[in-house]
Amino acid sequence: MDxxxxxxxxxxxxxxxxxxxxxxxxxxTALELYYLHHRFSADLDFFSPKYNISEIEKLVSAFQKxxxxxxxxxxxxxxxxxxxxxxxxxSVKGTKRPLKIDFVEDVVVLKPRIRxxxxxxxxxxxNIYLQKIVxxxxxxxxxxxxxxxxxxxxxxxxxxxxxxxxSKKIEPLHLFLQKVSNHLQxxxxxxxxxxxxxxxxxxxxxLDIYEDKFDSKEMLIYLENEIKKxxxxxxx
Numbered sequence: 001m002d003x004x005x006x007x008x009x010x011x012x013x014x015x016x017x018x019x020x021x022x023x024x025x026x027x028x029t030a031l032e033l034y035y036l037h038h039r040f041s042a043d044l045d046f047f048s049p050k051y052n053i054s055e056i057e058k059l060v061s062a063f064q065k066x067x068x069x070x071x072x073x074x075x076x077x078x079x080x081x082x083x084x085x086x087x088x089x090x091s092v093k094g095t096k097r098p099l100k101i102d103f104v105e106d107v108v109v110l111k112p113r114i115r116x117x118x119x120x121x122x123x124x125x126x127n128i129y130l131q132k133i134v135x136x137x138x139x140x141x142x143x144x145x146x147x148x149x150x151x152x153x154x155x156x157x158x159x160x161x162x163x164x165x166x167s168k169k170i171e172p173l174h175l176f177l178q179k180v181s182n183h184l185q186x187x188x189x190x191x192x193x194x195x196x197x198x199x200x201x202x203x204x205x206x207l208d209i210y211e212d213k214f215d216s217k218e219m220l221i222y223l224e225n226e227i228k229k230x231x232x233x234x235x236x
Contacts, residue, residue: 001040001208004095009044011066012101016046017119019062021055023048023103024114024121026128031162034117035125038165039158040208043100047123047131049112051084051105060088063101067092071101083107108134129166133180135159137187155195157203164219167226174229185230192227 009029016025027045032038046059064071067090075087084105089098106112108131113124123131136159167173177185201216 002042002095002097004092005042005097005099006040008067008090008092008099012044012063013120015062015066016059016121019059020046020121022050022052023055023059024112024123026104026106026123026131027102028158028162030122030128031125031166034115034122035128036162036165036169038210039161040210041158042097043102045102045104047104047106047109047112049106049110051103056086056103059103060101064090067099069093108139125166125170129163129170129176130180132159132162132166133177133184133188136163136191137184155191157200158207160200160223161204161207161209161219164223167223172229173223173226174233177230178233185234189227189231192224 013025016023023046025044026047027043028039028041029044032041048055060071069090069092071088071090073086074089075085077083077085077087086103088101088103090101092099109123109127112127115122115124135154135156163173167176170176177188197220200220204216204219
């Protein structure tokens with residue numbers, strides 16, 4: 001764990017608890033701090049279906065004051081048909097790792113359930129679970145090289161690990177998949193059939209996982225069994 005980044009995160013969340021109106025914390029850090037306590041997550045991901053620019057600017061201004069450094073707008077995405085996103089980055093004294101803060105228009109969970117932890121607005125764990133499925137499966141179906149409709153997401157190791165822990169601690173994956181759309185179900189099955197086991201194992205080494213005895217092979221077997229269970233139940 002990067003203690004300097006964690007200290008900065010806590011300061012920012014303290015301010016966020018006072019000034020946030022529509023945005024709420026989601027993603028890996030929300031899972032780590034409030035639900036799973038499974039791995040260190042360095043980024044702060046704030047989501048809102050409303051995506052209020054004025055609110056973003058007010059929050060960033062307040063964040064800068066509490067951490068004592070500028071937060072630079074690294075990138076802004078605004079593409080028709082896709083989520084709007086603002087990426088901010090700031091240096092933190094005492095660490096080489098930058099603090100990254102994202103403000104994301106939520107086009108997946110249009111009416112999120114918001115919980116509060118010491119005043120901090122946080123997405124309900126089932127909403128985050130769905131977002132993680134979308135991260136792996138892809139938001140919209142695409143055509144492959146021979147014209148078949150497939151769903152494919154970013155396939156980051158952290159998302160796979162998060163789904164693994166969500167499946168073990170919140171709800172088994174084969175049951176949760178029964179509640180999502182058909183294209184997300186197909187996307188997860190496509191991921192299961194095509195992802196590189198070796199690449200995933202290597203990428204997992206870069207994660208700061210808290211469980212000392214974590215076994216990537218055990219994780220892969222578990223997830224494969226969950227997907228197989230889901231397929232078997234669909235075919236009944």
